[in-house]
Amino acid sequence: xxxxxxxVVIKVRGLVNIMGGRLIHDHLDxxxxxxxxxxxxxxxxxxxxxxLHSIVGLNTPREGQIEVFGEDSRPxxxxxxxxxxxxxxxxxxxxGLFSSQTVAENIQVxxxxxxxxxxxxxxxxxxxxLSMVGLPEESATKYPSELSGGMKKRAGxxxxxxxxxxxxxxxxxxxxxxPISANQFDELVRDLQKSLNLTVFMVTHDLDTLRxxxxxxxxxxxRKLKVGTIDELRRDPDPxxxxxxxxxxxxxxxxx
Amino acid sequence: xxxxxDFGTSKSGAGFRVESLDGVTRLVAEGNWTVRVxxxxxxxxxxxxxxxxxxxxIDGRAITKLDSAGAWLIIRTRRDLETHGVRVTDVRxxxxxxxxxxxxxxxxxxxxxxxxxxxxxxxxxxNLGEGTIDxxxxxxxxxxxxxxFAIELxxxxxxxxxxxxxxxxxxxxxxxxxxxxxxVGLLAFLIGIxxxxxxADQLRRFSAEIxxxxxxxxxxxxxxxGLVTAIIVAGRSGSAFxxxxxxxxxxxxxxxxxxxxxxxxDVLVLPRVLGLIIALPLLTFYADVMGMIGGAxxxxxxxxxxxxxxxxxxxxxxxxxxxWVGIIKAPVFAAVIGLVGCFEGLQVERNAASVGKLTTRSVxxxxxxxxxxxxxxxxxxSILGI
Numbered sequence: 001x002x003x004x005x006x007x008v009v010i011k012v013r014g015l016v017n018i019m020g021g022r023l024i025h026d027h028l029d030x031x032x033x034x035x036x037x038x039x040x041x042x043x044x045x046x047x048x049x050x051x052l053h054s055i056v057g058l059n060t061p062r063e064g065q066i067e068v069f070g071e072d073s074r075p076x077x078x079x080x081x082x083x084x085x086x087x088x089x090x091x092x093x094x095x096g097l098f099s100s101q102t103v104a105e106n107i108q109v110x111x112x113x114x115x116x117x118x119x120x121x122x123x124x125x126x127x128x129x130l131s132m133v134g135l136p137e138e139s140a141t142k143y144p145s146e147l148s149g150g151m152k153k154r155a156g157x158x159x160x161x162x163x164x165x166x167x168x169x170x171x172x173x174x175x176x177x178x179p180i181s182a183n184q185f186d187e188l189v190r191d192l193q194k195s196l197n198l199t200v201f202m203v204t205h206d207l208d209t210l211r212x213x214x215x216x217x218x219x220x221x222x223r224k225l226k227v228g229t230i231d232e233l234r235r236d237p238d239p240x241x242x243x244x245x246x247x248x249x250x251x252x253x254x255x256x
Numbered sequence: 257x258x259x260x261x262d263f264g265t266s267k268s269g270a271g272f273r274v275e276s277l278d279g280v281t282r283l284v285a286e287g288n289w290t291v292r293v294x295x296x297x298x299x300x301x302x303x304x305x306x307x308x309x310x311x312x313x314i315d316g317r318a319i320t321k322l323d324s325a326g327a328w329l330i331i332r333t334r335r336d337l338e339t340h341g342v343r344v345t346d347v348r349x350x351x352x353x354x355x356x357x358x359x360x361x362x363x364x365x366x367x368x369x370x371x372x373x374x375x376x377x378x379x380x381x382x383n384l385g386e387g388t389i390d391x392x393x394x395x396x397x398x399x400x401x402x403x404x405f406a407i408e409l410x411x412x413x414x415x416x417x418x419x420x421x422x423x424x425x426x427x428x429x430x431x432x433x434x435x436x437x438x439x440v441g442l443l444a445f446l447i448g449i450x451x452x453x454x455x456a457d458q459l460r461r462f463s464a465e466i467x468x469x470x471x472x473x474x475x476x477x478x479x480x481x482g483l484v485t486a487i488i489v490a491g492r493s494g495s496a497f498x499x500x501x502x503x504x505x506x507x508x509x510x511x512x513x514x515x516x517x518x519x520x521x522d523v524l525v526l527p528r529v530l531g532l533i534i535a536l537p538l539l540t541f542y543a544d545v546m547g548m549i550g551g552a553x554x555x556x557x558x559x560x561x562x563x564x565x566x567x568x569x570x571x572x573x574x575x576x577x578x579x580w581v582g583i584i585k586a587p588v589f590a591a592v593i594g595l596v597g598c599f600e601g602l603q604v605e606r607n608a609a610s611v612g613k614l615t616t617r618s619v620x621x622x623x624x625x626x627x628x629x630x631x632x633x634x635x636x637x638s639i640l641g642i
Binding site: 128 | 290291292294295298299323324325328332353355356358359360605606607608609610
């Protein structure tokens with residue numbers, strides 16, 4: 001990969017996380033470059049979500065530095081003019097939608113918070129985002145509790161994309177979706193990444209998604225990260241990685 | 257002939273200008289067309305009046321940065337012009353943004369989303385109707401719930417087949433009763449102090465300070481001990497019932513119980529309500545004792561009545577009935593608090609907001625019912641002459 005000259009969007013150095021007395025991350029280093037889609041995989045409980053939470057500042061690591069766009073990513077009490085929070089969007093596993101607001105209001109939260117747009121323009125942009133993520137128009141006035149799991153994810157993605165972020169975090173975006181929806185989701189991520197030049201950090205278990213949507217993959221094994229393309233990782237001797245990519249599901253998804 | 261109208265291009269990075277050159281109107285956009293300046297661009301574009309030229313070309317080659325909000329503004333402007341009968345001859349943007357425009361154009365044809373605003377008489381009528389139907393439905397469900405509870409309870413007592421979960425029952429008694437001892441004791445003690453102090457103050461005018469003890473005995477044993485305990489327990493345990501059961505409902509735990517074949521009433525409702533019915537009279541007794549101790553302490557410091565004198569006067573002032581009248585109400589209050597708490601918990605919908613809403617409702621309803629019942633008891637006892 002000719003990644004030497006590319007801009008580093010997420011920079012993790014020496015990250016150590018301890019949860020409940022258990023060492024989860026042992027001095028992790030990671031660079032995510034602008035415009036790439038990085039998939040993060042690992043066994044259950046290997047700390048994928050903790051890594052994501054650490055990067056977006058929801059979890060203060062025991063040790064190590066994390067920079068997003070060259071800035072400290074932890075939530076500020078006072079929001080600077082050009083804060084990283086405005087430049088990224090996060091899709092949580094269950095969508096993380098505000099249950100007391102309709103889908104449209106959910107999508108408009110970042111717009112209302114960061115811009116002085118008229119309600120009219122916000123409504124237009126909401127409609128645009130809804131159709132981008134493939135939600136029908138009438139879902140705009142629904143409450144999250146009235147949506148199915150897949151629709152919640154789409155609505156969550158629409159909210160994450162509302163303020164046109166440069167960086168998108170996805171936590172298990174295709175988990176719980178039917179294969180058709182999952183394929184559409186992969187395509188959507190690819191499309192958006194191409195058209196908006198997004199950088200995407202995606203925690204996923206879906207091998208199809210990994211193959212279809214990601215440029216590089218970071219594998220969390222033994223509290224360390226191994227980063228590479230699928231082909232590079234398949235040559236890795238680590239038994240977990242071998243099992244992951246060369247097990248029955250891995251072979252089916254990767255077509256070997 | 258050249259005519260140039262300038263919108264923000266010179267002031268800041270982003271903007272557009274309108275050039276009319278030899279009958280061709282060109283909309284020239286430049287700078288960073290992003291979400292941050294979209295509000296200003298939107299206002300300028302909406303206010304723009306091109307004076308109905310036959311043809312317009314949109315030139316965005318000078319745009320340095322475009323995101324979906326900016327792209328939408330350009331697409332919308334073109335559509336607006338076209339719907340007003342203006343022919344848009346050419347839209348030019350840097351090649352870099354072709355996929356973005358394509359994505360939006362292809363996917364998005366729908367009209368803007370309307371966020372409905374509630375207003376007007378019709379809305380009020382709608383709310384009234386919805387409220388009435390909700391209340392009726394709630395009453396219907398409550399009736400069903402009471403019937404179910406009665407059946408389950410009678411079955412548990414007369415045809416026991418292990419449907420009364422003793423472990424759960426004792427856990428509930430510990431949680432409702434033992435864990436509430438500090439707060440109930442402290443509050444009852446303080447109420448004893450306050451009543452003795454205020455009573456002594458008033459009765460001193462008639463040189464009848466000694467009757468402070470009568471006031472304490474009747475007031476706390478008959479009314480306040482039970483009432484205060486019931487209200488604390490409603491706030492402490494009634495709310496916890498609703499929140500626990502409600503959260504289980506949000507997490508599909510109730511559905512899981514049912515599919516495993518466990519009677520949700522047996523595991524969730526019966527232990528809680530029965531635990532409360534057992535614990536609340538005991539708590540009330542404890543509150544009575546603490547209240548009397550508080551009163552005795554105050555009588556000693558304020559009136560110089562020693563403990564033996566206090567006991568003698570108390571013995572004369574109250575009969576056993578006074579005590580029983582207070583205690584007999586406790587199981588009834590307990591049943592109401594427990595039933596309301598569990599009922600509201602089962603009414604929770606699958607969202608977090610609903611847990612909070614129904615928890616509040618459960619506390620308000622049970623405190624309300626406790627006070628209403630207490631008034632009812634007063635009337636019944638006075639008719640019976642107790």
